[in-house]
Amino acid sequence: MFWYDHDGGGWGWFAMSAGMILFWILIAAVGLLVYRAVARSQGGGAPPGAQPPGPPPEQLLAERFARGEIDEDEYHRRLTVLRESATGGPRPGRR
CATH class of the missing domain: 1.20.5 (Single alpha-helices involved in coiled-coils or other helix-helix interfaces)
Incomplete structure (x- = not known):
């Protein structure tokens, strides 16, 4: 060897x-x-801030309204909050 x-x-x-x-x-x-x-x-590997997979929150809210889970006043109130949070605006009645 x-x-x-x-x-x-x-x-x-x-x-x-x-x-x-x-x-x-x-x-x-x-x-x-x-x-x-x-x-x-x-x-x-979705980038931060990307839209999560699935239906958007406004569509889910509309579906709940269509099924009768929430009434019209609650639908409009929640829709307003959703849209304001998406734009970064102030929420009514909150500090």
Whole structure:
């Protein structure tokens, strides 16, 4: 086994160890990039402030009004609050 005296000394072991560490770092980086790509394609990577998936709040409010869960006065009051909160305006009766 050691007949040919191809001993690389400490540098051979160092290069082999460094190569193995770099190999596992590369595998972890590829795994992380694949995970982020899959999560982003499934909607997990939405930018902050983006509209959440699903119907908008005004549509949900209109559906509740149509089903009779809320009356007309409450519908208009909540609709006003929704629209003011979207524009950043003051809410009536609140500080």
